[in-house]
Amino acid sequence: MRLDGRRSSDNVDDRRGSSAGKVSLGIGGTIIVGLIIWLMGGNPMNFVTQQAVENMSEGQNYTPTAEEEEAAAFAKTILAGTEDVWRELFNQNGMRYTPPRMVLFSKVTQSGCGNASASTGPFYCPEDQTLYIDLSFFNQMKSQLNAGGDFAYAYVIAHEVGHHVQYLLGTLDKVHQQQQRVSQAESNQLSVRLELQADFYAGVWAYHDNKDFNSLEDGDIEEGLNAATQIGDDRLQMEAQGYTVPDSFNHGTSAQRTRWLKKGLQTGDMTDGDTFSVSYSQL
Numbered sequence: 001m002r003l004d005g006r007r008s009s010d011n012v013d014d015r016r017g018s019s020a021g022k023v024s025l026g027i028g029g030t031i032i033v034g035l036i037i038w039l040m041g042g043n044p045m046n047f048v049t050q051q052a053v054e055n056m057s058e059g060q061n062y063t064p065t066a067e068e069e070e071a072a073a074f075a076k077t078i079l080a081g082t083e084d085v086w087r088e089l090f091n092q093n094g095m096r097y098t099p100p101r102m103v104l105f106s107k108v109t110q111s112g113c114g115n116a117s118a119s120t121g122p123f124y125c126p127e128d129q130t131l132y133i134d135l136s137f138f139n140q141m142k143s144q145l146n147a148g149g150d151f152a153y154a155y156v157i158a159h160e161v162g163h164h165v166q167y168l169l170g171t172l173d174k175v176h177q178q179q180q181r182v183s184q185a186e187s188n189q190l191s192v193r194l195e196l197q198a199d200f201y202a203g204v205w206a207y208h209d210n211k212d213f214n215s216l217e218d219g220d221i222e223e224g225l226n227a228a229t230q231i232g233d234d235r236l237q238m239e240a241q242g243y244t245v246p247d248s249f250n251h252g253t254s255a256q257r258t259r260w261l262k263k264g265l266q267t268g269d270m271t272d273g274d275t276f277s278v279s280y281s282q283l
C-alpha cells in the first residue's frame with residue numbers, strides 16, 4: 001500500500017506495555033455476549049486467566065521493536081483512512097459517522113466486553129465501540145496463516161471497523177437479539193452473515209480509500225483475497241482437525257469471505273452488501 005504523507009488517527013489508545021495491574025478480572029465472563037472475535041480456532045472465548053495476568057508483570061518492561069512501531073503507525077493510518085471514508089459515505093446517505101476507538105495492546109487488556117488476550121485475535125467490542133488489536137496478530141497472519149502483506153493487515157482492521165459500521169446502523173444489535181431466540185446452528189448462520197458483511201464493508205472501504213488516496217499497489221488486492229481465503233472457517237477447521245463441521249462455521253468459508261470482500265472492492269457501494277436477505281446457500 002502507498003501510505004506516505006497520510007494522517008494518523010487520534011482515536012487510538014496505545015496500551016502496549018501498560019501495567020497488568022490495570023487488568024481486573026471482576027467483569028470477565030459477564031459481558032461475553034457482545035464480543036465479536038476474528039478467529040474462532042479452539043476455545044472461542046479465550047479470556048485471560050489469573051495465571052496469565054500474573055505473568056504479565058513482564059509487560060512493565062515492554063520496549064517496542066522498530067517493527068512493532070511500524071505496525072502501530074500503520075494501524076493508526078489505516079484507521080484514519082476508515083474514518084475519512086466512512087464519514088463521507090455516511091454523509092452521502094444522510095447519516096452521521098461516529099468513529100470507533102482503537103486500543104493497541106500487548107498480550108492482555110481489559111475491554112468493555114471483558115478481558116481480552118492476544119490469543120483472542122483482533123475484535124470489535126460494541127459495548128465501548130472500540131477495536132482491540134494486539135499487533136503480534138499481524139506476525140501470526142504472516143507466519144502461521146500464510147496471510148501476510150500490508151493490505152491483508154489493513155483488511156483485518158477494516159473488517160473490525162465494518163462491525164462498528166454494523167453497530168452504528170443497528171444491524172449488530174438486531175442480529176444479537178435474533179441470536180438469543182434461535183438454535184446454535186441458526187445462530188452460527190447469523191454470525192456468518194454478520195462476518196461476511198464486515199468483509200464486504202472492508203472491501204467498500206478499500207475501494208474508496210484507493211479512489212481518494214491512490215493507496216492500492218499491484219498485488220494488494222491479491223493479498224487481501226488471499227487472507228480472506230486463508231481465514232475461511234473451512235480452511236481453518238481442515239487444518240486444525242482434518243475435517244469440517246459446516247454447522248459450526250461462524251465466519252464463512254474461504255469462498256464466501258473472498259466473494260464478499262471482492263464485491264465490496266468492486267462496487268464500493270455500502271448499500272450493496274445485504275448478506276441477510278440472500279438465502280444461506282447462495283451467500
Ligand SMILES: [Zn+2]
Nearest residue numbers: 037038195198
Ligand atoms: Zn468479524
